[in-house]
Amino acid sequence: MKVRLFSLFSAFAMAVLLTACAAPGSQQGSVTIRQGKIEQIAPTEIPTSHHTGVGAVLGGLAGVGIGxxxxxxxxxxxxxxxxxxxxxVAGSQIAERYSKPLEGQQIFVRTDSGVLVEVTQPVTPGLRVGQRVFIQGNGEGARVVPQ
Known part of the structure; x- marks a missing residue:
């Protein structure tokens, strides 16, 4: 009887402890959506992650193999x-073709809470100053989309 009572009490205490550790909205990978109004849009370039040196090395290795x-x-x-x-030389020129930066937009949004947020993203047609928008995500993955 004592063992069973102790087991039930331990299970209840563990459940309370684990429940207290869980905070709503703090799960990793959750998406935050904020609202606001665009204050400024500036054209910019987004650098690509391609490296021209990789093309030269791969081209050189292919040339040695064929030679x-x-x-x-x-x-x-x-x-x-x-x-x-x-x-x-050929590999470097081919890799250079793909290393051109992408056209982007630097968008400044004043959120409903008054915070100014800047998001750099590829060009999204239809965005204009004064427009109400959503800011989806956080950090590198943040995007501004029309409401």
């Missing part, structure tokens, strides 16, 4: 060197 298939002896060595140089 190693040509000839034999000294001719093969020369073909590998020429392939490495040519592949590096």
């Amino acid at each position: 190693s298939l040509i000839g034999g002896g000294t001719g093969r060595d020369v073909a590998m060197v020429v392939g490495a140089i040519g592949g590096s």
